[in-house]
Amino acid sequence: MYSKKIVIRYTPDIVQQPIIYQFTKKYDLVFNILKARIFPRREGVIVLELTGLKENFDKGIRFLKEMGLHVEPLAKSVSQNTEKCVHCGACTAFCPTGALSFEKPSQKVLFDAEKCNGCELCVSCCPVRAMEINLL
Amino acid sequence: MKKFKVEKTFREINEKIKKGRAVVVTAEEMIDVVEKHGTVEAARKIDVVTTGTFSAMCSSGAFLNLGHTSPRIRASKVWLNDVPAYGGIAAVDCYIGATEVVEGDPLNSVYPGEFNYGGGHVIEDLVSGNVVKLRMEGYGTDCYPARKQEKNININDLRDAFLFNPRNAYQNYSCAVNLSDTTIYTYMGMLRPRMANATYCTSGQLSPLFNDPYYRTIGVGTRIFLGGAQGFVAWPGTQHNPGASRTAKGVPRHGAGTLAVVGNLKEMSPQWLAGASMLGYGVSLYVGIGIPIPILNEEMAMFTAVKDEDIFTEVYDYGMDYPKGAAKAIAEVSYKDLRSGTIVIDGKNIVTAPLSSYYKARQIANLLKEWIEGGKFLLGEPQQTLPSV
Ligand code: SF4
Ligand code: SF4
Numbered sequence: 001m002y003s004k005k006i007v008i009r010y011t012p013d014i015v016q017q018p019i020i021y022q023f024t025k026k027y028d029l030v031f032n033i034l035k036a037r038i039f040p041r042r043e044g045v046i047v048l049e050l051t052g053l054k055e056n057f058d059k060g061i062r063f064l065k066e067m068g069l070h071v072e073p074l075a076k077s078v079s080q081n082t083e084k085c086v087h088c089g090a091c092t093a094f095c096p097t098g099a100l101s102f103e104k105p106s107q108k109v110l111f112d113a114e115k116c117n118g119c120e121l122c123v124s125c126c127p128v129r130a131m132e133i134n135l136l
Numbered sequence: 137m138k139k140f141k142v143e144k145t146f147r148e149i150n151e152k153i154k155k156g157r158a159v160v161v162t163a164e165e166m167i168d169v170v171e172k173h174g175t176v177e178a179a180r181k182i183d184v185v186t187t188g189t190f191s192a193m194c195s196s197g198a199f200l201n202l203g204h205t206s207p208r209i210r211a212s213k214v215w216l217n218d219v220p221a222y223g224g225i226a227a228v229d230c231y232i233g234a235t236e237v238v239e240g241d242p243l244n245s246v247y248p249g250e251f252n253y254g255g256g257h258v259i260e261d262l263v264s265g266n267v268v269k270l271r272m273e274g275y276g277t278d279c280y281p282a283r284k285q286e287k288n289i290n291i292n293d294l295r296d297a298f299l300f301n302p303r304n305a306y307q308n309y310s311c312a313v314n315l316s317d318t319t320i321y322t323y324m325g326m327l328r329p330r331m332a333n334a335t336y337c338t339s340g341q342l343s344p345l346f347n348d349p350y351y352r353t354i355g356v357g358t359r360i361f362l363g364g365a366q367g368f369v370a371w372p373g374t375q376h377n378p379g380a381s382r383t384a385k386g387v388p389r390h391g392a393g394t395l396a397v398v399g400n401l402k403e404m405s406p407q408w409l410a411g412a413s414m415l416g417y418g419v420s421l422y423v424g425i426g427i428p429i430p431i432l433n434e435e436m437a438m439f440t441a442v443k444d445e446d447i448f449t450e451v452y453d454y455g456m457d458y459p460k461g462a463a464k465a466i467a468e469v470s471y472k473d474l475r476s477g478t479i480v481i482d483g484k485n486i487v488t489a490p491l492s493s494y495y496k497a498r499q500i501a502n503l504l505k506e507w508i509e510g511g512k513f514l515l516g517e518p519q520q521t522l523p524s525v
Contacts, residue, residue: 086190086410086422086493090325092477093333093489102477107494124250125326127192127412127491128422 002054005034005047005074005118007135008064012042019067020046027060028052035135045135047074074118077133080111085130091122100131140433142179146517149183149430153511158183160428160508162501163342163440170441179437184508184515187344188361188426188500191337191492192412194323195303195374196421197233198259198401201296202270204228205287210280211272215239216258218269227280228272231300232258234421248321248416256421257411259299262291263363264406297401299363299409303373305425307345307393308380308449311336311469311479313486316455321416325491327454334451334479334488339497340444340471344427345393347440349386350525351378353430355518360397361426361504364408366513367399369427372522379525387442389468390450393522397425408500422493426500428508430515444471451481 008020024031029052038044050057064071080100087109091100099115100122102108111131122131152158159182161169166185170178200221202211205228214221214230218239221232236255243249261268272285291297313334314320314327321327325335340346348354358369373394380392408424431437450465457463467481474488507513 084410087495088191088422088493089490090335091489093335093487094326107498109495124248124415127325127414127420128410129252129413 001051002057003049003051004057005049006061007072007074007077008046008048009070010044010046011068014068019064019069020048023060023064024050026063027056029056029060037135047135074120074133075113075116076118077135078113078116078118078120078123079132079134081130081132084128085109086128088127091126091131094121094125096121140435141176142433144183144430144432146430146432146515150514152183153508153514156509156511158508160184160186160505162498162505163187163347164498164501166437166440167341167443170437175434175437175441178441179431179434182431182437185347185429185431185440186426186501186504186508187342187347187429188424188497188504189305189339189343189492190408190422190424190496190500191339192414192420193301193304193423194235194420196299196301196423197231197255198262198297198299199229199231200294202228202230202272203293203295205282205285207282208280209272209282209285210274210277211285212275213273215271216268217253217261218271219253219255219258221255223272234259235418237419244416250415251413251417251419254411254419256419259401259421260406260409260411262297263401263404263409265290265292291402298398299367299401299404300370300396300398301423302396303375303394304397304423305344305373305395305427306338306391307343307349308388308390308447309337310390310465311449311451311474311488312454312458313451313466313481314455315453315466320455321414322454323414323417323420324454325489326415329455331481331484331486334474334486335491336449336474336488337490337492338471339492339494340447340475341442342494342497342501344425345395346387346442346447348429348436349382349388349439349442351393351522352524353432353436353518353521354395354427355521357516357519358427359514359516360428361424361500361507362397362399363401363404363424365399365403367397368516369395369518370398371396376523378523383446383448385442385446386439387447389448395522424496424500426504428504428513428515444475447471449474451479
């Protein structure tokens with residue numbers, strides 16, 4: 001089973017169509033809506049956790065893109081607020097991918113967005129809330 | 137006969153600081169100095185060693201004088217941004233504690249609670265110059281008739297504000313693991329089941345009290361770096377326990393010394409005081425502290441050259457033993473091992489993560505060094521050193 005969190009951005013012209021329904025039904029993906037927002041000009045953003053076969057997942061994503069939606073892994077929205085981070089390192093023990101790690105010898109905690117898988121473990125374990133998910 | 141080959145006094149060192157001639161190094165740099173030159177030569181060369189720590193320190197808070205309103209109020213109940221402060225002192229004095237949670241917080245009813253705002257965050261907001269909503273209630277007296285007052289203030293509207301932390305800068309602190317089968321949320325952070333991770337505090341070789349293990353130079357009146365300003369050691373901290381067991385070099389194996397510290401909140405900065413939210417546990421305050429250690433003799437040179445590999449702490453199970461109050465150490469590890477990222481217990485590799493910031497601790501030691509070199513910070517000779525053994 002393959003599981004991944006993705007961010008889908010809508011434009012006003014397609015907000016009316018039942019795309020998510022078609023997408024999950026057609027490709028047999030179990031979905032969990034983590035966040036959903038529609039903005040005043042009717043564009044919107046929705047965060048889904050999808051579980052299914054990797055093959056179907058990939059086909060599904062292609063379908064969404066063909067429909068004109070902007071799709072990206074949630075990981076792309078994770079960032080480290082360097083103003084807030086106190087470099088305690090609490091997050092380094094939780095990050096499963098090594099995206100958060102100590103830089104030696106400075107002992108600064110650096111965030112490597114390339115390695116992040118968007119699991120959000122750091123968001124809840126950071127005592128000063130320096131790890132942020134920016135959906136806008 | 138003199139007890140030491142090198143003998144210097146606080147006054148002599150302060151004279152050198154005033155003339156801009158004091159030689160200052162950080163506790164990390166001192167390790168190399170002593171290795172290269174030995175303790176006697178190092179004591180001749182070096183006047184002051186600076187230390188630092190930046191960690192969540194729960195036993196912290198600030199006394200605030202809110203200033204009188206018209207009509208006057210005896211503010212027996214006080215809230216700052218809806219966080220209750222203690223009002224059981226004179227009419228408009230109160231104490232805001234770091235671990236007080238905002239009113240109406242779901243706490244752990246949605247487990248693990250997020251604890252997004254509390255006393256530590258109020259203190260951070262104040263030092264950041266942010267507007268804070270002040271709410272007061274009194275029962276009404278002939279001299280203080282008002283029953284309710286509400287206004288928006290910032291730190292400049294407070295008549296007085298000083299940080300007074302009853303227990304900070306713990307000399308040593310245990311390392312936490314979880315032997316149970318479920319993830320637990322503690323003041324030592326999130327601990328995964330079956331010893332999947334270990335957390336620890338203190339900045340080891342950079343930490344203030346590890347560099348003066350018997351408190352020979354630290355006591356009431358020692359001038360320190362506190363939250364970005366110059367503050368003082370006010371008293372031995374609560375739970376100060378000099379009798380803890382120690383290594384041959386005098387380094388305590390657990391808890392031991394603590395400090396009560398005081399300083400002007402209005403001079404502090406959010407860079408060195410930050411609110412903390414510990415998932416499933418509560419709120420706290422990150423506090424930055426640095427203490428200058430005068431090298432009065434070769435013994436102080438020896439103490440300040442302490443290294444992570446000479447400092448040990450005990451590992452405790454926070455899953456079962458600790459909450460029961462029947463904690464016994466399951467292992468002893470060095471700070472060198474802890475800082476390497478993995479420790480080994482019973483043949484198992486365990487990932488470690490600190491809760492205090494070594495990066496910021498080092499910044500504090502360097503800043504303090506700059507202040508002393510620049511003649512901006514003089515040593516405060518203690519009126520009375522801390523109780524020792
Ligand atoms: S837990 Fe937060 S503050 Fe600490 S190093 Fe990680 S991002 Fe920075
Ligand atoms: S979201 Fe997960 S993978 Fe990304 S940095 Fe945080 S802990 Fe690491």
